[in-house]
Amino acid sequence: MSVDPLAEKYPNISSYVYCADNPVKFVDPTGMNIYNVNKAGTITCVKQTKDIFDMLYTSDDYNKKRINGKKIENQNILSDLANGKHKDAQNWPYKNADVESNKHNDKDVFDVFKLCADFTHGEWEMLKYKKNGKDRLWIGSFFGSFSNGIQSINGESSPNYSDVGLNNVTWGIHSHGLNVSQATLSEIWKGMGYLGKGRYKSDYDVDMVLKKQFPYSYYIYSAPAKQIYFINPSQAEPIFIKSVNSSNDLNLSK
Numbered sequence: 027m028s029v030d031p032l033a034e035k036y037p038n039i040s041s042y043v044y045c046a047d048n049p050v051k052f053v054d055p056t057g058m059n060i061y062n063v064n065k066a067g068t069i070t071c072v073k074q075t076k077d078i079f080d081m082l083y084t085s086d087d088y089n090k091k092r093i094n095g096k097k098i099e100n101q102n103i104l105s106d107l108a109n110g111k112h113k114d115a116q117n118w119p120y121k122n123a124d125v126e127s128n129k130h131n132d133k134d135v136f137d138v139f140k141l142c143a144d145f146t147h148g149e150w151e152m153l154k155y156k157k158n159g160k161d162r163l164w165i166g167s168f169f170g171s172f173s174n175g176i177q178s179i180n181g182e183s184s185p186n187y188s189d190v191g192l193n194n195v196t197w198g199i200h201s202h203g204l205n206v207s208q209a210t211l212s213e214i215w216k217g218m219g220y221l222g223k224g225r226y227k228s229d230y231d232v233d234m235v236l237k238k239q240f241p242y243s244y245y246i247y248s249a250p251a252k253q254i255y256f257i258n259p260s261q262a263e264p265i266f267i268k269s270v271n272s273s274n275d276l277n278l279s280k
Contacts, residue, residue: 059071059073059074059075059077059079059080059081059101059104059105060072060073060080060081060083060088061080061081061082061083061104061108062082062083062084062085062087062088063082063083063084063085063141063142063145063146064085064146065085065145065146065147066146066147066148067142067146067147067148067150067167069082069104069107069108069121069142070108071104071105071108072088078099078101079097079098079099079101080097080098080099080101080103080104080105081095081096081097081098082095082096082098082104082137082138082141083095083096084141084145086145096137096138096141098134098137098138099130099134100125100130100131100134102123102125103123103125103131103134103135103138103165104123104138106121106122106123106124107121107122107123107138107165107166108121109121110122110123112190114185114186114189114190115188115189115190115191116189118168118185118189119168120166120167120168120184120185120190121166121167122164122165122166122167122185122190123135123138123164123165123166124162124163124164124165125162125163126160126161126162126163127154127160127161127162127163131163132163132277133273133274135152135163135165136152136273136274136276136277137273138165139152139165139199139201139273139276140270140272140273140276141273142167142201143201143203143247143249144203144249144252145203146203147203148167148168148184148203149167149168149184149200149201149202149203150165150166150167150184150200150201150203151164151165151166151167151184151185151186151187151198151199151200151201152164152165152198152199152276153165153187153192153195153197153198154195154196154197154198154278154279155187155192155193155194155195155196156194156196157194161196164190164192166184166185166190167184167185168184168185184200184201187242195241195242196242196243196279197242197243197244197245197278197279198242198243198244198245199245199246199247199254199276199278200244200245200246200247201246201247201249202214202246202247202248202249203249203250214248214250214251214253214255214264243256243278244256244257245257245267245278246264247270247276252269252270252271253266253267253268253269253270254266254267254268254269254270254275254276254278255267
């Protein structure tokens with residue numbers, strides 16, 4: 027018997043336990059990295075070892091020992107979202123992951139986006155863009171409550187493409203989460219800032235869309251309704267695109 031080589035990083039977990047002391051819940055043949063995300067949208071590594079993939083759980087599932095996690099093969103994604111610290115052009119702190127778009131990475135990013143958007147109170151952004159001729163996927167969110175000395179936010183927002191320095195964006199999807207009380211059409215539209223009769227509540231991103239200043243297709247994912255809507259500057263109201271039954275339905279490149 028030997029101790030976990032990273033035991034000193036997790037003093038609250040015995041160095042001799044298997045699978046974070048949850049062998050019924052986890053299968054850990056070589057030692058996976060286990061992460062959970064709480065309601066505020068904070069992603070935390072609860073056990074770090076040396077497997078070739080990670081697992082992501084909601085904090086509810088993790089605490090209640092439910093086997094509902096997502097296997098994430100690209101180990102940079104959750105690590106970056108848990109540990110990265112950046113500031114956008116408005117001086118807001120955010121965390122993100124940015125990977126080359128391919129079959130495996132796309133599935134990982136879609137899985138993380140849907141799990142986090144469905145569970146957390148915060149808002150998430152996912153952007154498809156080109157860099158050096160190659161497609162990439164960007165995912166990120168603001169975390170916690172912050173102030174830049176002029177304005178304050180409470181985590182219920184996500185970075186804007188231009189504020190994080192992205193160009194050549196093909197499409198973007200922004201999530202509206204559990205702060206929408208019901209999955210009724212009026213509540214969904216209200217969450218998007220749509221007031222009815224062709225009127226929108228002033229919002230930075232929506233204003234840019236309506237003024238045709240967004241250089242890409244802008245979608246909103248309503249987590250309570252599990253539906254995607256399109257904000258079109260030539261259409262008075264949000265346009266229903268499709269229902270989201272699995273994370274693969276978030277692929278807007280099809």
